[in-house]
Amino acid sequence: RKEVEQDPGPFNVPEGATVAFNCTYSNSASQSFFWYRQDCRKEPKLLMSVYSSGNEDGRFTAQLNRASQYISLLIRDSKLSDSATYLCVVKPTNAGKSTFGDGTTLTVKP
Amino acid sequence: EAQVTQNPRYLITVTGKKLTVTCSQNMNHEYMSWYRQDPGLGLRQIYYSMNVEVTDKGDVPEGYKVSRKEKRNFPLILESPSPNQTSLYFCASSLGQGKQYFGPGTRLTVT
Numbered sequence: 592r593k594e595v596e597q598d599p600g601p602f603n604v605p606e607g608a609t610v611a612f613n614c615t616y617s618n619s620a621s622q623s624f625f626w627y628r629q630d631c632r633k634e635p636k637l638l639m640s641v642y643s644s645g646n647e648d649g650r651f652t653a654q655l656n657r658a659s660q661y662i663s664l665l666i667r668d669s670k671l672s673d674s675a676t677y678l679c680v681v682k683p684t685n686a687g688k689s690t691f692g693d694g695t696t697l698t699v700k701p
Numbered sequence: 702e703a704q705v706t707q708n709p710r711y712l713i714t715v716t717g718k719k720l721t722v723t724c725s726q727n728m729n730h731e732y733m734s735w736y737r738q739d740p741g742l743g744l745r746q747i748y749y750s751m752n753v754e755v756t757d758k759g760d761v762p763e764g765y766k767v768s769r770k771e772k773r774n775f776p777l778i779l780e781s782p783s784p785n786q787t788s789l790y791f792c793a794s795s796l797g798q799g800k801q802y803f804g805p806g807t808r809l810t811v812t
Contacts (some may be wrong), residue, residue: 632806
């Protein structure tokens with residue numbers, strides 16, 4: 592079993608739709624969680640960190656469920672520009688290791 | 702401008718010919734890391750460095766070496782490249798355990 596697992600998709604949604612991605616992790620000692628966005632083999636860029644209490648940034652909401660060991664990303668009112676691959680990242684405390692999920696591909700269509 | 706730079710961006714080489722991919726950051730970050738990205742396998746960590754002269758293996762270190770003699774530079778060395786090291790390579794840096802800033806990537810082909 593992979594340390595971090597994501598549904599690869601692809602998710603094809605119309606503009607304006609709400610879409611949610613989940614990411615499960617196996618190491619219960621994991622402490623830091625992030626969502627990154629990657630466009631067509633370009634470098635990944637941080638979308639948002641994920642905090643225990645959940646956090647929101649505009650149309651994006653991230654949640655952490657430690658009991659079930661998953662994080663989620665909710666995108667509301669999808670835009671064409673949201674089309675990308677979304678990567679979840681899990682890090683143990685005070686360690687340099689980062690484990691990336693394989694990514695979930697989202698395509699938003701007019 | 703805060704950035705991570707990698708060179709070269711594209712490289713085609715032959716099996717066994719030693720090569721170095723450079724990585725440099727201008728943000729005074731302690732933490733730097735190298736990843737490779739392959740279709741269907743996602744981003745996998747090769748090596749990371751928590752600070753100068755401190756390096757550690759990631760998930761796929763075989764066939765690679767790194768060094769961290771200065772804070773800003775973290776070169777990736779392939780002593781004897783093989784075709785299975787054909788990949789897209791990313792360098793990243795961060796301040797502590799937070800947001801990682803990625804370089805633009807190096808597309809390496811080993812024939």
